[in-house]
Amino acid sequence: MKLSLSEISTVNASFAEDVAAYASAGFDGIGIWEMKLPAEDDSNLGLLREAGIAVANCVPTVPSILPLRLSGMEGPPDPKERVAALRESIRRLAAFAPESVLCLTGAVGDLDPTEARELVVQGLREVAAAAREAGVRLGLEPAGASVSFVATVAETLELLDEAELDDVGVMADTYHLWDETPEALAAIVGRVTGLHVADVPREPGRDDRVLPGEGGTRSAEHVQALLEAGW
Incomplete structure (x- = not known):
């Protein structure tokens, strides 16, 4: 797969609208956000087959082991519930043959940092086991x-x-890894499961994303480094 579009880019469109629009625009794949998936996966898979579009990396409905500090995406507060949800999402998303499924640690929040890390280490082991099985x-x-x-x-x-x-x-996400050197990414090319490409705005004080190229050359440098390393 060469180029896919993440569904969060068209957050107000439906899954069916995303599939049709992405295929029409010439994208090779779609980055599925599970929160946008209708319940009937047979129908969802049928739409993908008809459009001839593959699945890139997927984002589970509950994507992190500890809660997120993002409005609308907090999810259950209990890490055990979150791990169970992640494992269930991985089993569901496996049917879509994705290139990968991502997860996040979540925010430390009010926890002691050592406790937060221990919870995430254990949670990651359980989530990884589900991914392995699937x-x-x-x-x-x-x-x-x-x-x-x-x-x-x-x-x-x-x-x-x-x-x-x-x-x-x-x-990897070029927005989040904006200060990372291209060499650092190239050095782990075999561990990179996917790459989100977006720029940090040039204007000070903005915390949103801009299109690749609008924020400088860093995204292009990251992509080039990975490709030259054999990704």
């Missing part, structure tokens, strides 16, 4: 503090090493 590649995404306590490639790998999960990869 034949799905799992990627942990480094991101900002509202959704993750790992923000860099090195921190992500350190956490995965602590959990002894060498079969879990890194879901």
Whole structure:
């Protein structure tokens, strides 16, 4: 797969509308957000087959082990419930033959940082086991503090090493990894499960994303480094 579009880009459209629009625009794949999937997966799979579009990385309805500090995406507060939901989502999404499914640590919030890390290590092991059983590649995404306590490639790998999960990869996002060097991504090319491409705005104080190229050359440098490394 060369180029796909994540469904959060068209958040107000339905899954069926996304599939039709992405295929018409020439995208090779779709990044599924489970919260947009209708209940009938046979119909969902049929739409994908008819459109001739593959599935890139998927985002579960409850994507993190600890709660997110994002309005509308908080989900259940109990990490055990969240892990159970993640495992169930992975089993469901496996039917779509995705390139990968991503997960996040979630935010530390009011927890002691050591306790938060222990909860995530245990949760990751359980989620990874479900992915292994389902034949799905799992990627942990480094991101900002509202959704993750790992923000860099090195921190992500350190956490995965602590959990002894060498079969879990890194879901990379050029927006979240804007300050990461292209060489750092190229060095882990075999662990990269997917790449979200978006730029950080040039204007100070903005916290939204802009299209690739509008924020500078960093996204292009990351993509080029991965491709040259054999991704």
